Structures are given as C-alpha cells and as structure tokens.
Amino acid sequence: MPNSKQRATLEAAVPILSVADLRAALDYYQSVLGFRVAWKWGEPAHLASVCRDRVELNLSQSSSAQIAISRVYFQMAGVEAYFNEIVAAGAKIAEPLADRAYGMRDFRLVDPSGNELSFGEASEA
Numbered sequence: 001m002p003n004s005k006q007r008a009t010l011e012a013a014v015p016i017l018s019v020a021d022l023r024a025a026l027d028y029y030q031s032v033l034g035f036r037v038a039w040k041w042g043e044p045a046h047l048a049s050v051c052r053d054r055v056e057l058n059l060s061q062s063s064s065a066q067i068a069i070s071r072v073y074f075q076m077a078g079v080e081a082y083f084n085e086i087v088a089a090g091a092k093i094a095e096p097l098a099d100r101a102y103g104m105r106d107f108r109l110v111d112p113s114g115n116e117l118s119f120g121e122a123s124e125a
Contacts, residue, residue: 014049014056018068019113022048022061028112029059032089062113071116073106079121083107099123 019025026048029035035050035057046061055074062068076082083097086109094116095108106120 012056014058015070015072016058016060017070017072017111017113017115018062019059019111019115020062020067021112022046022059024112025059026050029057032091033086033117034089067113069114069116071118073118073120076119076121079105079107079119082119 017025022045026037026040029050030037033052035052038049038051038056040048048059050057050059057072080097083093087093091109093107094110095106095118097105097107099105100120100123103123104120105123106118108116108118110116
C-alpha cells in the first residue's frame, strides 16, 4: 500500500512539441541538434521521444493545418560549444549567442515546425 505521508516530488518535465512532419522533425532533431530517438509510437508513428543528455522532448505529429507553436528554454553547460556544433550541422539561428542583461549567455533557434528553442547558461558577468 502506498505511503500516504510520502512527500510528492516532481522529477522531470517533458515538453510535447507539435510538428508538421514527424519524420522530418526526427531527422532534424538527430542530425542538427544531436538528439537520439528513444521511442516512437503508432503505425505510422505519430508521437516520438528524443533525448540528449538528461533532456527528453516528445514530438507529436500535428493533425491540423495550424500547429501550436511552443517555446522551450534549455539551461545547460557549454552553450558556446553547443552553439558551434549545431551551427556547423546547419541550424538556422534566430537570435545569436550573446550575454543577456538577465544574466544568461544564450541563443534561440526555430525548428522546421516553428517551435522556438533557446539554450543558455549563466553568464560570468
């Protein structure tokens, strides 16, 4: 029987991003952003999980003509190395890597479905 006095603890959040074309999104997240496919669901697949380090994202095939755009901010270490890695792999950067007034060094890209992904780490300044 579960312990009703046990403290509830949140352990992770897994954003679900709508994508226009799941197959193309999986290719982009692997070849450009360096994620790996953890699983796919459905035949044909309409939901999939991609992972990199300790981060997981779910990608969901949108069935509507209008996709719900999501924004996700990833806190990380080594943001400059990652920026250089994904630019070399063909990422289209929407906001260049820079130190921001809010204390982060970050950049933003837009995936092929329009989702905005920002990556940053605390700046030294």
